[in-house]
Amino acid sequence: MSTAFDRLPQVRFAGPDSTDPFALRHYDANCQVLGRSMADWLRPAVAYWHSFVGNGGDPFGAPTLERPWFAAADPMEGARMKADAAFAFMERLGLPFFCFHDRDVAPEGATLRESNDRLDRMLEVVQAHMQRSGIRLLWGTANLFSHPRYMAGAATNPDPEVFAFAAGQVKHVLEATHRLGGENYVLWGGREGYDTLLNTDLAREDAQLGRFLKLVVEHKHRIGFRGTILIEPKPMEPTKHQYDRDVATVYGFLARHGLLGEVKVNIEANHATLAGHSFEHEIATAAALGILGSLDMNRGDPQNGWDTDQFPNNAQDLSLAMLEVLRAGGLGTGGINFDAKIRRQSIDPEDLLQAHLGGLDCCAQALLIAARILQDGTLDRLRAERYAGWEGATGKAILAGEMDLAALAARAEAAGAGPAPRSGRQEALERLAARFA
């Protein structure tokens, strides 16, 4: 049986100078970088959703991608064909992880029970593939946004029965993720937001969302799942305004609902830029706030205002994000999920592979650049020197709360003309960082 990807070759690492289009040029899983293998730093994953469910349709056009499983008469048979093809593709590509939503793997049934049954049956197929191939589950998640029942939100729905339905769905997928050895469980609240404030009660929906997340955390502990619970921020789309806007917003939400220490963030590059942040800003913020969990790797189009989810291809850009990952000591149970999709015109099976090869090489290059920056040490040394005053007596006393406003004012008054400004050296630092690209 054709899996659409049968003719694709097995991918291998061939070095930077290779011109073989099917070889990796920079991603060498076992290459040691700052004491860890590249695979350990990146923990890269294929996204079941975009790669095997995406069909090339967009709001203005019909599907363009032809995959045998789309045409299957029986949806469960289609799901099986899809799983076979997915693992065929993933094995050729050779990444250690994958990620899935429940509805990627098995079609929704008429009832929650039927949906759960279908999922369980298909996950047996998936599990067999996992055992055979050694490919592991980075994270699982429940799709709480595609079905019309969720059109006004899942946890934040005005109807508590929808909340209950979502709870049932998450319970099932969380347990399945646990069963499959998943290392994280992700919640993306695509419909947890509003289309118009006119029909929306923000305080009420916030309480609902907090309660929902607490239920998930409690259940995680109950079943002994030791992976990480992750929220994936996004500012908008499909809603006008989503509640999990960005890392700082999620932090405030977790603090409000007593969930710090229990939940981290899965940061997506394109969601970061839609929210008006650079990817590296969101990573650095999460690291500073202690909630850095995992990454969804892709990029937006700097001239378009929606979620284009393109594969990354500029290693120098990405090196600034990787630098924050390295500084944070890596991603822990997290990894780098290629939450990216091929363009609507990329209709050849080879296109999906080229996209992943390009994205993977880009991440590897970015990692290498970031490692060179750290190994050189100049950038971090200059940064530390900039704040050197805070390591002195006054700086420490201020931060320790040993000087009140009056004491500080007295010091400033005694200082006369005040401190002289010092150069921020931005261009020199940018040039320095570029040197390692």
Added chain:
Amino acid sequence: MSTAFDRLPQVRFAGPDSTDPFALRHYDANCQVLGRSMADWLRPAVAYWHSFVGNGGDPFGAPTLERPWFAAADPMEGARMKADAAFAFMERLGLPFFCFHDRDVAPEGATLRESNDRLDRMLEVVQAHMQRSGIRLLWGTANLFSHPRYMAGAATNPDPEVFAFAAGQVKHVLEATHRLGGENYVLWGGREGYDTLLNTDLAREDAQLGRFLKLVVEHKHRIGFRGTILIEPKPMEPTKHQYDRDVATVYGFLARHGLLGEVKVNIEANHATLAGHSFEHEIATAAALGILGSLDMNRGDPQNGWDTDQFPNNAQDLSLAMLEVLRAGGLGTGGINFDAKIRRQSIDPEDLLQAHLGGLDCCAQALLIAARILQDGTLDRLRAERYAGWEGATGKAILAGEMDLAALAARAEAAGAGPAPRSGRQEALERLAARFA
């Protein structure tokens, strides 16, 4: 002595049909709206900064506004002329409040002590005008962004001596605000952010900023200031990325540093839209989170990406913001500060008055529209009906934590096909709200 505004007439309310360009058509201070006077709801204020210091310069062009005090040989004499003119203008306009930064009122001196002395001397002039005119101080603030010493931040500066200088400046202005009977004290962290992550340590700067705010709150209590401490969010400009990005970000910051209950937000319309939010979103969010403090009234240009600070002039748009203010029960010690500036080409003294008349009438109309929406009651009734399920037994049990994930899953499994979606009725509600405009 000419104050530039001597020829402007005294403004009066003349009703919606008036064609007198110097009359107010909608703002009638004593008009009763939902049990309170219009003036009590809006508590409008003139911004000393934009109105009397702004000179029409922009990044591409020289000043265009000629005010006698700009040309004064002695800066303190100029400051006096400016104060006289400001109160002449404000008395003609007839608003109850004004707001100022220290550097608006008096020129910076060579040392902090000289700056403070100058400020004190000028505030005596201001205080005399206040007593004579009855115009009160809505809030004071220290300018921690214009001087080169603050180019890399005030509280978040890499140099602790700059932190100390800022502390000394804030201490002085906070005390002055207290002395003048100010009802709030505002902190806008225009330079508390970064231009490049390459030279920035986010965690360290967050600790500095938290410490600074705690010092201010402690000092407030020490001196017995009973007004509200307010943070004014802005996402960017002048920095690439400001820490006090939006209401949700400030909430997280306050939670992290144990400052909830002590500090609220001063929300600016143009800052909201620069951050990707509607003005009403930010107000509703602050109200839901319990940190709604005051408003900076203006608008951005929907096609331009910087802080244009224009006067509002679309009452229907603004009515959605006013609706949130009314629902929140008003602004407490806060008010509506016209943090708006005339365009560079608006060089006639009359232009400043027309701008304020237009802005004030727009706010008054928006208030009246919002009041009509609430009095009609349909909108809020439909919203409440939408969430009615949460007032039922299941809804209450869920929020009370009486159902765990397993119980909810069991309920959803028993429910068969699941709940039917119900219309969000967005267009009907938009049409309903528009009916009152």
Added chain:
Amino acid sequence: MSTAFDRLPQVRFAGPDSTDPFALRHYDANCQVLGRSMADWLRPAVAYWHSFVGNGGDPFGAPTLERPWFAAADPMEGARMKADAAFAFMERLGLPFFCFHDRDVAPEGATLRESNDRLDRMLEVVQAHMQRSGIRLLWGTANLFSHPRYMAGAATNPDPEVFAFAAGQVKHVLEATHRLGGENYVLWGGREGYDTLLNTDLAREDAQLGRFLKLVVEHKHRIGFRGTILIEPKPMEPTKHQYDRDVATVYGFLARHGLLGEVKVNIEANHATLAGHSFEHEIATAAALGILGSLDMNRGDPQNGWDTDQFPNNAQDLSLAMLEVLRAGGLGTGGINFDAKIRRQSIDPEDLLQAHLGGLDCCAQALLIAARILQDGTLDRLRAERYAGWEGATGKAILAGEMDLAALAARAEAAGAGPAPRSGRQEALERLAARFA
């Protein structure tokens, strides 16, 4: 047979004070405005596409709208049900016009010939409805963007056979539009652009697009169609970059290909704002350049960066666009097509009606505001006075080419300090315009 809209009442005009949700409050077809009826100024139309084909699906979710014709086993039977329902809706609403794409009306067949046959058969049904109801066709258009064959463009496709296919499709729809008495024919080049410059030859695609449009114009004359050929600009989406970006870009294209005088523009509000323009800017620009044709009425979300196609609901905003329409003397053969869609959650049949009522009343109010501005005359008088110098001898001599650079320089040198700036009076004019809202 149910048409989904059977239970909706017949809409009537009931005046501004009506609280009947099914009554129009401002749109009174026969109301005289500046010497023409409201219906004649606006020439409003229902969009077959959004209203009867849209199903509530979005990139993150399944369809939510249930219409009987979506479920029809036979697609031609579904098309018939849809046509019946569409005219049932349109007759209840009472607008004089509608607009369609070929694929809205009849399903695509396996070949161009079959598609054309299907369209012809369905257009007989439509024509019968038109004759019975008196509803006329504002414009027709061919869908050259949904089918995979057009994924890389229609006229600008790298494959000339796709160009030929598109030509065949347009020929057929243009003739059908002519047959049905359509007053315009529109071309929207949704896929005429690129996703990446890497595979794109701009000069070549420009030549193709120019050739295509010339063929359409030639054919129009050949068949005696006397309506207007219109291009609808849009900057992006679905492509990264569309060639017909905005009015000015289309003007340049028409000039380059010798098509000025033959082709005008159909301006959409949301496309204007996506391109970084206000709607009124695009209308005023088209009027100034002599290519104002027709309007697609909707609005975008000011905080979201994609084509939300919402119904307009702020009459004051829209009055500035209507002012440009009035100044231009109206839209000629054009009209106002509600190219707007209800939100995904608006699943009740009534929602579609409320949306149109709101949009229609908004346009009517905007028209009335604009008419009051013109009747008052102050705004236009002040504008004319601002340019009065150009009506003097020097101004006329300059524009007539009677003064060269040297003569002008001599004049400026003789003028000493140069002309004094005069106030642009922006805030006063904004306040003036707001007075009529």
Added chain:
Amino acid sequence: MSTAFDRLPQVRFAGPDSTDPFALRHYDANCQVLGRSMADWLRPAVAYWHSFVGNGGDPFGAPTLERPWFAAADPMEGARMKADAAFAFMERLGLPFFCFHDRDVAPEGATLRESNDRLDRMLEVVQAHMQRSGIRLLWGTANLFSHPRYMAGAATNPDPEVFAFAAGQVKHVLEATHRLGGENYVLWGGREGYDTLLNTDLAREDAQLGRFLKLVVEHKHRIGFRGTILIEPKPMEPTKHQYDRDVATVYGFLARHGLLGEVKVNIEANHATLAGHSFEHEIATAAALGILGSLDMNRGDPQNGWDTDQFPNNAQDLSLAMLEVLRAGGLGTGGINFDAKIRRQSIDPEDLLQAHLGGLDCCAQALLIAARILQDGTLDRLRAERYAGWEGATGKAILAGEMDLAALAARAEAAGAGPAPRSGRQEALERLAARFA
């Protein structure tokens, strides 16, 4: 006398592996690239404006950069000090070109005549430096935007006396540019636009702008200037909406006023992105339309919405722009002007040099990447193959106008199911292009 830059070393090329911060790593003026020297391809220039007049001020803060000439008591003496320092800097940097506005070089006088005299005197100083150093003038331009007289535009001012003043200024600078051997003359219409449509007559201002440009072109021919007249597009800022929005808009303007063949464009990267285009799009568009003139090199901040004018530092990004330059055969009389400014915190003299070194190396790397892409040939071959059909008989017949709509329709009808779509291969091409970075 100190020139602020005396302590900076002479810059030299030291190769990619150099760690000397004052050495160039990629820009080697004489390095041969595709048959031309790097210097000949890039023709790089220093911008007098940003580099020697910029003072670090921004809308929220005072100047931060201290240059001796800012403090000069006599403005002409300051201008002389500035010129000395500028050439000292430029000689250390070693670029072949510079660019200036009249007001960069000499201070405005009380009258046009005095301003012209001052300029002439200062240009003698400049010319001496040019002769001594061998540094040439890439282009000159007149500042028609900073002075209040131009607040409502220069050519598009409502007062014809302002038009005359601008004409006088341009005449003088055009002649000076000719005298100094300048290779181009640039017009940037920063104030040629509007702040509000309410006071603006678009058609009238378009006629004025067209007339102005014609006068400039006539005068150019009269004085025998053989350089190129360039318009620099920008969409907004300082105005709400500028007329010379982007390349396509300028093309339309030139066509309308009969100026094609006489005027080209100077494309700025940050202006391109503000207008919603990639830099490479604008270059490719100008090349396709035959109006590619010169480049202003910088970059915007992808998360900020104003003109940040930063130095470029991502060679892979820039390589796509350079690819279009190479394909166009170079820039003719144009070059690459670093219209970029150091950040406000970059207060050390060294910062200005580091910024230029980084920018220059980035351009050189981008050129080398683009050259490798072209030498490899795969990308252009794949692109050509994509359009191969248009080189066949049908394609040629279509473009030659030999097939009308009916003939094409007949062909499409005969073709049955129509052409099959072919992959656009975007990800593979992106990966291919990235290989050369």
